[in-house]
Amino acid sequence: MDYYLVTEDSIDITESLTMIDDPRTGAQAIFLGTVRNEYNGRQSLGLYYDAYPAMAHARIKKIGEALKQDFAISHVVIIHRIGELPVGAASVLVAVSAPHREAAFAAAKAGIDRVKQEVPIWKKEHWADGPSEWHDDPSHSGNIK
Amino acid sequence: MDYYLVTEDSIDITESLTMIDDPRTGAQAIFLGTVRNEYNGRQSLGLYYDAYPAMAHARIKKIGEALKQDFAISHVVIIHRIGELPVGAASVLVAVSAPHREAAFAAAKAGIDRVKQEVPIWKKEHWADGPSEWHDDPSHSGNIK
Amino acid sequence: MSNAQITVLFFSFAADRMNAREKIYELSTPVSIQEFFHKNLSASLKEPLESWLFSVNEEWVDPQYHLRPGDALAVVPPVSGG
Amino acid sequence: MSNAQITVLFFSFAADRMNAREKIYELSTPVSIQEFFHKNLSASLKEPLESWLFSVNEEWVDPQYHLRPGDALAVVPPVSGG
Numbered sequence: 305m306d307y308y309l310v311t312e313d314s315i316d317i318t319e320s321l322t323m324i325d326d327p328r329t330g331a332q333a334i335f336l337g338t339v340r341n342e343y344n345g346r347q348s349l350g351l352y353y354d355a356y357p358a359m360a361h362a363r364i365k366k367i368g369e370a371l372k373q374d375f376a377i378s379h380v381v382i383i384h385r386i387g388e389l390p391v392g393a394a395s396v397l398v399a400v401s402a403p404h405r406e407a408a409f410a411a412a413k414a415g416i417d418r419v420k421q422e423v424p425i426w427k428k429e430h431w432a433d434g435p436s437e438w439h440d441d442p443s444h445s446g447n448i449k
Numbered sequence: 450m451d452y453y454l455v456t457e458d459s460i461d462i463t464e465s466l467t468m469i470d471d472p473r474t475g476a477q478a479i480f481l482g483t484v485r486n487e488y489n490g491r492q493s494l495g496l497y498y499d500a501y502p503a504m505a506h507a508r509i510k511k512i513g514e515a516l517k518q519d520f521a522i523s524h525v526v527i528i529h530r531i532g533e534l535p536v537g538a539a540s541v542l543v544a545v546s547a548p549h550r551e552a553a554f555a556a557a558k559a560g561i562d563r564v565k566q567e568v569p570i571w572k573k574e575h576w577a578d579g580p581s582e583w584h585d586d587p588s589h590s591g592n593i594k
Numbered sequence: 595m596s597n598a599q600i601t602v603l604f605f606s607f608a609a610d611r612m613n614a615r616e617k618i619y620e621l622s623t624p625v626s627i628q629e630f631f632h633k634n635l636s637a638s639l640k641e642p643l644e645s646w647l648f649s650v651n652e653e654w655v656d657p658q659y660h661l662r663p664g665d666a667l668a669v670v671p672p673v674s675g676g
Numbered sequence: 677m678s679n680a681q682i683t684v685l686f687f688s689f690a691a692d693r694m695n696a697r698e699k700i701y702e703l704s705t706p707v708s709i710q711e712f713f714h715k716n717l718s719a720s721l722k723e724p725l726e727s728w729l730f731s732v733n734e735e736w737v738d739p740q741y742h743l744r745p746g747d748a749l750a751v752v753p754p755v756s757g758g
Contacts, residue, residue, distance in 0.1 A: 318463060327486035327536045333557075334479040335550065337676050341472035353675070354606050356668055359652045360675075384675060391472045396676050405480065409558050412478075416550060416676065424649075424668075425675030426606035439674035441607040442641055482758050498757070499688050501750055504734045505757075529757060541758050561758065569731075569750075570757030571688035584756035586689040587723055 306372070306380050308365040310357050310425075312387040315394045324379040324401035333408035335416045337396040339389045347432035353386040353395065356424040360384065367418045375411035377402040382415060384425060451517070451525050453510040455502050455570075457532040460539045469524040469546035478553035480561045482541040484534045492577035498531040498540065501569040505529065512563045520556035522547040527560060529570060598622070600661055602635075603668040608646070611639050621663055628657040635669065646670060680704070682743055684717075685750040690728070693721050703745055710739040717751065728752060 307323050317336065324332060339351050368380040381399040389395055398415040402408040430436045437444040452468050462481065469477060484496050513525040526544040534540055543560040547553040575581045582589040598621050604612045612635075619634060627648050631639075639646070647670040648655055661667060680703050686694045694717075701716060709730050713721075721728070729752040730737055743749060 317466065321462065321481070325483075325537065330483055330485040332479075332481040332483065334477075334481065335554070336466070336477040336479065337550070338470075338475055338477065340475040340548065354609070355675075356603065356605055356649075356652075356670070359649060359668070362652060392470065403485065405482070405558075405561060409480070409554065413550075413554050420673075420676035422673065423675045424605065424670055424673055426671060427674050428606070438607040438610070438671070440672040442645065443607075499691070500757075501685065501687055501731075501734075501752065504731060504750070507734060565755075565758035567755065568757045569687065569752055569755055571753060572756050572758075573688070583689040583692075583753070585754040587727065588689075 306368055307383075308361060308368055308381075309383045310355055310360045310364065311383065311385055313385070315383050315385055315397050317394070317397065317399075320381045320383065320397055320399045323381050324399050326378050326401055329378045329401035329403055331403065331405035331408040332399065332401045333405070333412035334397065334399040335412050336394050337416070339391050339393050339395055341391045343429055348391070349430040349432050350388065350390045350393075351395070351430065352388050352428040352436070353384075354426045354428070355384070355386045357386070359424045360386075363423045364419065367415060367422065370418075371400065371411045371415050374414070375400075375402070376404070376407040377411045380411070380415070382419065384419065384423065386425065451513055452528075453506060453513055453526075454528045455500055455505045455509065456528065456530055458530070460528050460530055460542050462539070462542065462544075465526045465528065465542055465544045468526050469544050471523050471546055474523045474546035474548055476548065476550035476553040477544065477546045478550070478557035479542065479544040480557050481539050482561070484536050484538050484540055486536045488574055493536070494575040494577050495533065495535045495538075496540070496575065497533050497573040497581070498529075499571045499573070500529070500531045502531075504569045505531075508568045509564065512560060512567065515563075516545065516556045516560050519559070520545075520547070521549070521552040522556045525556070525560070527564065529564065529568065531570060598663050600663065601666045603666060605668070606671045606674075608639060608669045608671050621661060624660055624662075626657065627655065627659050627661060627667065630661055630667075631657065639669065645672075647672075680745050682745065683748045685748060687750070688753045688756075690721060690751045690753050703743060706742055706744075708739060709737065709741050709743060709749065712743055712749075713739065721751065727754075729754075
């Protein structure tokens with residue numbers, strides 16, 4: 305089955321694998337994004353993810369449906385966690401199953417690329433040594449592109 | 450940590466993710482191979498995996514070490530299950546963690562490609578409608594390349 | 595909400611600059627997002643119109659879209675999910 | 677195992693054709709894998725020398741390798757893991 309979720313709960317990887325499970329598929333490619341302890345060399349204590357939940361869910365679903373059109377894959381799960389996330393926590397999962405591995409890898413890669421570019425979700429970096437800052441805020445300190 | 454295993458036990462994905470976990474990594478790419486219910490259109494009941502265990506383990510370790518040389522990744526886990534595997538069972542896992550997703554995907558893809566080409570492991574297809582056959586046996590029925 | 599009102603949603607640093615995640619505005623006359631932005635939002639949001647994306651009722655729209663009573667307009671900064 | 681013996685390991689369809697996963701052979705004189713193959717294995721394994729890979733003591737070797745007493749030679753079909 306396909307499944308799309310924007311949630312404040314932790315991401316259940318085992319359950320996601322069960323959802324893409326299919327006896328016709330031999331290849332599962334999974335991307336898991338986690339919160340890092342640094343950004344551009346500056347220490348971070350974690351991230352806060354803001355979202356426009358209804359649009360984020362709709363966009364994630366649209367991305368999943370496009371992946372099924374564009375690649376020879378069988379099932380897709382995309383989950384994005386929002387809210388306060390400590391270092392090490394999983395923020396995003398893209399899992400696809402396919403008969404063959406080339407399509408599985410290509411779809412998982414395209415899926416996470418599109419999630420990062422298109423889904424209305426924003427992250428705020430909790431710096432260890434200063435005030436928290438939103439990514440891509442033009443008025444920030446310069447540590448975030 | 451890095452971890453390499455050839456085993457008759459089922460593959461523990463959650464444990465593998467714990468092994469590649471690292472606060473410096475933001476990207477985990479995982480490939481999971483599972484036993485399909487068909488091969489080239491012919492129905493299958495499962496696979497038997499034969500191995501030269503000591504060489505298979507050494508080769509898998511060598512592949513993992515090469516991935517760490519060739520890609521900007523932090524940790525690698527490669528596990529290959531052998532023995533009798535029913536349809537749906539996981540036969541192989543390649544999991545890598547990296548600061549960034551491009552390296553994680555490229556390394557996981559290269560890893561599974563090399564596992565399939567270089568590791569002394571052989572599979573026998575249990576056809577639903579006829580005698581079992583080894584893959585790549587020149588004297589087989591023609592259903593396996 | 596009266597018939598002549600719209601809801602405006604703010605996210606990320608737009609919410610910080612507006613000191614609000616949601617505001618109600620009166621629509622006195624039909625206006626485009628662009629006109630509405632310059633009249634009501636520009637001073638607080640600071641960044642120019644081109645810095646933002648806009649959606650109305652959860653669909654992306656361009657700044658020429660004419661707001662209608664009851665619309666939910668969202669002011670969307672560059673996304674940074676993942 | 678006497679000093680003049682080697683062990684030969686067979687896998688996959690090589691094991692089926694030899695009806696064994698492991699056999700002990702006497703090494704009367706020093707021989708290359710190629711010579712050993714043609715004398716002892718070729719008839720049962722059926723496929724020509726070029727169809728197989730060989731390892732000795734878990735290292736890949738070519739058919740010109742000269743077998744030594746105590747060696748563990750493996751006859752390795754094309755791999756098909758994954």
